[in-house]
Amino acid sequence: MGMLLLLIVGLLIPLVYVAAAAWRLSETDHGRRRLVAMARRLDGRPDAGEGRLADLQGAAEISAARGRRMAWGLLTSAARARARRMVGGVWTPVDWVLASSSRAQAAIAAAVGAQAVYIDIRLGLDALLTDGWGWCGSCGLALMGLAAWLRRVRGIEVAARQRPSGDE
Secondary structure, three states: EEEEEEEEHHHHHHHHHHHHHHHHHHHOOHHHHHHHHHHHHHOOOOOOOOOOHHHHHHHHOOHHHHHHHHHHHOOOHHHHHHHHHHHHHHHHHHHHHHHOHHHHHHHHHHHHHHHHHHHHHHHHHHHHHHHHHHHHHHHHHHHHHHHHHHHHOOOOOOOOOOOOOOOO
């Protein structure tokens, strides 16, 4: 419980600080430059804010509230870009598994098999044969649906089987 509270406070305080800074900095030219510098630090790339300052400079003729929303959007997009780069490497093995139907089916079978072994160990063979098969089947169907959805969302096409060249 204490760790969760520490995590929430650790994330909440910087977000409140950034929101207050975006609120103040979006109104002057110097403030806009500082806001773009803050977004660059948050993004982690030095070339991240090239077009952002021009966008905020063009916001001079709009209302202050709209300018604050644009500033907040600038900071959240920088945070999202950094998070996407940090977590992007996690998807590489998932994409590799989903690229082939045999690898995806093997991963699903391993997960369902592990669940069956767990049910057998914890509850016994009779529970696995009477009630557990439904849990395992629904888990397998859910994982197949998840794999199909991830393929569609991530734009992965299943690799076609290549036949060995030679005698036909």
